Amino acid sequence: MLILARGANYSHHYASMAASFCPALPHHLKPTPISRFPKVSFSFKVFSSQTSADENPTRVGFLGLGIMGSPMAHNLIKAGCDVTVWNRTKSKCDPLIDLGAKYKASPGEVAASCDVTFAMLADPESAMVVACGEQGAASGMSPGKGYVDISTVDGPTSTLINAQIKETGALFLEAPVSGSKKPAEDGQLIFLTAGDKSLYDKVSSYLDIMGKSRFYLGDVGNGAAMKLVVNMIMGSMMTSFAEGLLLGEKVGLDPTVIVEVISQGAISAPMFSMKGPSMVQSKYPTAFPLKHQQKDMRLALGLAESVSQSTPIAAAANELYKVAKSHGLSDHDFSAVIEALKVKIKD
Numbered sequence: 004m005l006i007l008a009r010g011a012n013y014s015h016h017y018a019s020m021a022a023s024f025c026p027a028l029p030h031h032l033k034p035t036p037i038s039r040f041p042k043v044s045f046s047f048k049v050f051s052s053q054t055s056a057d058e059n060p061t062r063v064g065f066l067g068l069g070i071m072g073s074p075m076a077h078n079l080i081k082a083g084c085d086v087t088v089w090n091r092t093k094s095k096c097d098p099l100i101d102l103g104a105k106y107k108a109s110p111g112e113v114a115a116s117c118d119v120t121f122a123m124l125a126d127p128e129s130a131m132v133v134a135c136g137e138q139g140a141a142s143g144m145s146p147g148k149g150y151v152d153i154s155t156v157d158g159p160t161s162t163l164i165n166a167q168i169k170e171t172g173a174l175f176l177e178a179p180v181s182g183s184k185k186p187a188e189d190g191q192l193i194f195l196t197a198g199d200k201s202l203y204d205k206v207s208s209y210l211d212i213m214g215k216s217r218f219y220l221g222d223v224g225n226g227a228a229m230k231l232v233v234n235m236i237m238g239s240m241m242t243s244f245a246e247g248l249l250l251g252e253k254v255g256l257d258p259t260v261i262v263e264v265i266s267q268g269a270i271s272a273p274m275f276s277m278k279g280p281s282m283v284q285s286k287y288p289t290a291f292p293l294k295h296q297q298k299d300m301r302l303a304l305g306l307a308e309s310v311s312q313s314t315p316i317a318a319a320a321n322e323l324y325k326v327a328k329s330h331g332l333s334d335h336d337f338s339a340v341i342e343a344l345k346v347k348i349k350d
């Protein structure tokens with residue numbers, strides 16, 4: 004079951020409609036009406052009556068203030084939300100505290116002092132430790148509260164976090180995002196959510212402050228799976244693009260012109276147009292760290308393995324990301340994977 008909704012009334016309507024269409028089928032056999040409802044445009048995005056913090060006196064926690072978490076929390080604060088932050092490296096909290104955010108010294112204290120807590124961590128390990136470790140968010144959770152994990156993790160990790168949060172009586176929503184640093188800054192992310200529908204409804208106005216659209220995908224694990232499928236495709240596209248640029252250059256074509264030609268044809272993609280010009284100059288300003296793209300390839304390959312789905316292209320692409328990591332490019336943008344193809348074997 005897949006539901007896209009911009010307004011809660013849409014989601015209620017289509018959730019019940021979808022449920023009545025396929026009430027008893029096993030999940031993997033259910034028809035998936037992947038339909039996009041027309042996007043509702045908010046010209047007054049942050050201060051609209053639908054996204055006003057005044058109508059949501061909820062106290063919001065935010066854990067993890069990296070490339071993505073910082074601008075997301077920033078947008079919540081700008082919209083007038085009551086935000087409390089925590090980050091492992093405390094100094095990253097300071098600019099947000101200057102903007103009016105409160106600070107607590109542990110994820111558990113943030114969760115205890117807030118109604119809803121968002122988490123944007125690096126990977127499954129950090130998502131687990133921040134949610135369920137000592138002084139983790141679960142230690143501050145109780146009935147009536149909610150935990151929304153925006154990190155990109157695998158389904159089994161999300162399921163474990165869900166179980167720990169549920170044990171406290173609180174609600175859980177996984178909500179990984181599609182979109183990178185700039186969409187995070189611009190409040191243009193795409194949320195891929197799954198888990199407690201009532202929490203989804205409760206936090207939808209916050210998702211609308213941080214994003215341009217949101218999908219409710221049903222059971223925990225579906226949001227993670229959607230995110231991994233999307234990033235697996237993205238990771239493979241990037242390696243193919245890198246190969247093409249280098250091949251073209253080697254046979255005497257101007258790579259700048261290759262980027263321009265691609266941008267005008269059927270395989271044009273914002274990613275190629277955005278990253279191509281800097282890749283041609285061997286520059287990789289970090290929007291999406293290469294180490295996270297490799298993590299997503301690894302998790303996507305694990306997902307494929309779990310259902311015996313063949314993914315040879317993604318497997319080959321993953322090898323290139325690993326080579327790039329071994330050359331110290333982990334913290335560069337994932338477009339630096341092109342460097343893995345330039346590596347010369349010594350005689």
Ligand SMILES: NC(=O)c1ccc[n+]([C@@H]2O[C@H](COP(=O)([O-])OP(=O)(O)OC[C@H]3O[C@@H](n4cnc5c(N)ncnc54)[C@H](OP(=O)(O)O)[C@@H]3O)[C@@H](O)[C@H]2O)c1
Nearest residue numbers: 067068069070071091092124125129155183184290291295
């Ligand atoms: N960047 C993108 O374009 C993008 C787009 C969509 C989704 N994502 C996903 O979103 C998540 C965050 O991405 P990002 O780009 O913001 O990454 P990032 O800049 O590397 O930030 C990672 C965050 O996780 C924290 N962290 C890492 N290990 C930790 C640990 N052991 N304990 C506690 N905190 C820990 C970091 O804290 P410190 O500051 O102390 O290191 C930081 O706050 C990842 O899952 C990524 O795959 C990223």
